[in-house]
Amino acid sequence: MFTGQIPLVPPRTAPSDSPRVRVAALGGGHGLSASLAALRRLTTDLTAIVTVADDGGSSGRLRAEYDVLPPGDLRMALAALCDDSDWGRTWRDVMQHRFKGHGDVPSSLENHAMGNLLIVTLWELLGNTVDGLRWAGALLGARGTVLPMSGTPLHIRGSVLAQGDDGGLVARTVSGQANLAEASRIGMIESVELEPADAPGCPEALEAIELADWVILGPGSWYTSVLPHLLLPEARQALETTPARRLLTMNLTTQTRETTGLSAPDHLRVLRRHAPDLRFDAVVADPSAVGDRDAFREAAGELGAVVFFDKVGASPGRPVHSPLRLANAYHDVFTTFSSPDSASEVS
Structure with a gap:
């Protein structure tokens, strides 16, 4: 019987050289998974804050049928936080497993992800979205916490x-x-x-932004995973007023299904147009994804940020972040800003 208390899970330890840093990472989908896979190598004081506007695939079906938050991006964040051990890899694969029917009999589970069903089950049993995600994280032995950006389906x-x-x-x-x-x-x-435009932010997510040492936005689908965090009034205000430093992670390509025709500087201008009062401290970008570096630095400067150019792609020709390379890039940023005078020297 559920009591609301989180049970013990296999022991987890932070890397021996991890900085004592609290991080809130914002985004959704594969982009947020990439940043989490990197950040869990640096710290266990990690909170993932996830978009809740998905309406396609398994998430869309569950959202429509059960009137719940779309669980898919939350599931992916939990899977990304699984430890690199037999326990973690097994539960990661369980969460990501998709059902496929066999033969001529239609399956009601067709294309549903196991993790989506588990999360919705916990929500129904506990009657609380955040508690359900905490239970799921405890089961997986996740290196961090996963929260929705809002408790309202958007x-x-x-x-x-x-x-x-x-x-x-x-x-x-x-x-x-x-x-x-x-x-x-x-x-x-x-x-x-977003609709509703005035939906409340998740209180635990807003608190995580307030208490973080670093808030990291991106990478991810620019208009549907990154921007939504700036469109929710309470979340945008929390991002603007937090004492934490803010870091923006760029995508490995500018020519996605959402951003065809936009240059790397254009991506930064889109953020500024939607949240003109938001400032960043740093931007991490792979040099292969930036054509005109001077123009990019200028656009970043308009956001108040310095640029860290670093090779963070997994392999040439594939727009997939390498967790180890991205972790190294984040580590460099954290280390640079821990020295009061060194950040201004980065170009």
Whole structure:
């Protein structure tokens, strides 16, 4: 019977050389998983804050059928925090396992991720989203905590500039994260917004931002995983007022399904346009993803940030972050800013 208390799990220890740093990492999907896989190598005082606007695939089905937060990005964050041990790897694979039907009989579980079902089960049994995620993290032996950005399921919609019948550009509204992720098929995303626009932030997530030493945003789908954290009023205010330092992690390519036609500096300008009062201390970017470095430094400077160029890709030609390389890049940033005068020397 559930008591609400988190049971003991296999012992976990932080790396011997990990800095005593509290980190809140914001994002969603594969991008947030990449930053978490790197950060868990540096610290166990780690909180993942996850977008909750997904409406596609298994998450979309569960969200519609059970009126719950979409569990998919939360599941991926938990899996990314699993320890690199037999226990951690086994539970990571269990969480990520997807059911596939066999034969001619349709399966009601088709394409559902096991972790999504487990998370929704815990939510139903406990009646509390945060407690359910804590139980899941305890089961996995996760190196950190996973929280939703809001306890309210959110919808995202965007204004997309598309070619009209007369050949000119017209603004079209695209609703839903799954649809917006494919927006480049019809045009270029101009702006995005959340519904409800005034949804409350998750109190535990807001507290984690306030108490962190570092807040890390990105990498990830720029309009549907990164920007939503800046569109929720309470989350944006927490990011603007936290005493923590703020770090932005760039993607390994600018030409994604959401950002076709945007340069690396354009990505930074999109953030500034949606959250003009938000400032960053540092930006981590792989030099292969930045064409004009001077223009990029200038755009970063408009956000108050210095740029750390570092090779963080897993392999040439694949826009996938290497956890070890990204961990080294984060470590360099943390170490640089721990010296009061050294950050200004970075270019």
